[in-house]
Amino acid sequence: MRILIVNLMLHSSEHGLITRRRTNGHTMIYTLARGFVSLGHEVTLLASEEYRPLEPESPGFEVVWFPSVMKRVFSPVLIPMAKGLRGWLRRNESRFDLIISSEVFSMSTLTAALTVPRKMLIWHEMSVFQKMMRELPARFWYNVPARLFMSRIPVAARSEEARRFISRFMKRVSSEIVSHGADERIFVPSEERKDTFVSVSQLITRKRIDRIIRRFADFVKRPGREAFTLDIVGDGPERNNLEKLAADLGISGSVRFHGFRFHSEWAPIAAGAVAMLIDTEQDLNMVTVSESIVNGTPVLMNTVPATAGYINASGTGIAREDWGVAEMEAMADNYANHFAACLRERPSLTNSGTAAALLRAAASAGIIPSAG
Numbered sequence: 192m193r194i195l196i197v198n199l200m201l202h203s204s205e206h207g208l209i210t211r212r213r214t215n216g217h218t219m220i221y222t223l224a225r226g227f228v229s230l231g232h233e234v235t236l237l238a239s240e241e242y243r244p245l246e247p248e249s250p251g252f253e254v255v256w257f258p259s260v261m262k263r264v265f266s267p268v269l270i271p272m273a274k275g276l277r278g279w280l281r282r283n284e285s286r287f288d289l290i291i292s293s294e295v296f297s298m299s300t301l302t303a304a305l306t307v308p309r310k311m312l313i314w315h316e317m318s319v320f321q322k323m324m325r326e327l328p329a330r331f332w333y334n335v336p337a338r339l340f341m342s343r344i345p346v347a348a349r350s351e352e353a354r355r356f357i358s359r360f361m362k363r364v365s366s367e368i369v370s371h372g373a374d375e376r377i378f379v380p381s382e383e384r385k386d387t388f389v390s391v392s393q394l395i396t397r398k399r400i401d402r403i404i405r406r407f408a409d410f411v412k413r414p415g416r417e418a419f420t421l422d423i424v425g426d427g428p429e430r431n432n433l434e435k436l437a438a439d440l441g442i443s444g445s446v447r448f449h450g451f452r453f454h455s456e457w458a459p460i461a462a463g464a465v466a467m468l469i470d471t472e473q474d475l476n477m478v479t480v481s482e483s484i485v486n487g488t489p490v491l492m493n494t495v496p497a498t499a500g501y502i503n504a505s506g507t508g509i510a511r512e513d514w515g516v517a518e519m520e521a522m523a524d525n526y527a528n529h530f531a532a533c534l535r536e537r538p539s540l541t542n543s544g545t546a547a548a549l550l551r552a553a554a555s556a557g558i559i560p561s562a563g
Contacts, residue, residue: 197292201242219478226542272298280306318352345556350497365552371478372545373485380487381462389464394427397472408440426451466491466522489529506532
């Protein structure tokens with residue numbers, strides 16, 4: 192089958208700045224594309240030129256880069272507008288059996304809906320109105336363009352919260368949740384437990400790594416917990432402050448800062464850890480959650496991300512607001528049960544599992560033939 196993925200923004204950016212990487216191989220949408228390829232399908236990805244990697248790459252599928260236009264209005268890091276996208280879709284529609292576009296609130300999704308609606312499936316993540324300009328553009332978008340031009344296009348939501356939200360505006364929302372997938376070749380569970388916690392994120396204020404370090408400092412003061420360590424993977428403007436905080440708390444020897452690491456590099460660091468620690472102030476599904484579970488690493492997180500309910504329901508960890516030392520001890524004491532739950536949930540959260548779920552949603556909507 193020939194599949195087109197329309198996802199102009201390849202990774203999140205802070206303060207309107209796009210960090211170009213040597214390769215985009217670690218990004219969520221490249222991982223999804225590889226999932227389809229592993230199932231034997233031919234994939235083409237459409238992306239914004241601003242995210243083109245610094246070095247040539249061979250991802251195993253075609254990538255077509257589009258320059259962004261009207262950047263002051265349609266920011267490439269928020270809602271990019273691709274020059275020439277509609278004409279490209281018209282010329283190439285016959286090449287594809289299925290077109291998957293990310294997000295309802297998206298200029299590229301609207302363009303595809305107006306050009307190739309009969310082959311489209313929207314993969315939707317947002318569970319709230321986007322906050323830009325006091326939510327006014329988002330409220331207008333969902334209530335006017337979405338209802339007028341996209342409401343009959345099938346939608347697969349990435350979380351139960353996103354499904355409930357988008358069902359208010361779209362008529363054909365799948366009941367099956369299709370979360371972000373993680374590359375099963377990279378994220379491989381370890382049977383050997385390590386007395387370690389891990390954090391994988393940008394080192395920026397809203398990720399609240401400072402609170403994680405403070406809670407870990409309290410944890411290692413408990414009897415029998417002194418040998419535990421905390422691995423912090425990621426980089427950002429807060430790194431120096433966080434290293435100083437660990438020193439001030441007297442735990443520098445127990446906290447390891449690894450800096451930025453590609454997935455293939457941090458997956459072994461996290462494998463076998465008691466828990467992935469998350470305490471973010473603003474995030475949605477967080478692909479790190481899926482990656483952690485596929486890696487066999489249970490998750491201890493707050494309830495801001497939309498995947499919090501899934502974590503509690505699946506037994507793959509604990510999601511609780513203002514979690515602390517008590518929850519960290521519970522993760523350490525109940526690791527075997529959480530690890531078993533991760534192994535049980537793993538097949539549906541791999542990139543091939545996500546790709547298969549999107550194909551089921553497309554078949555159920557009548558876009559492609561059912562495999563059965």
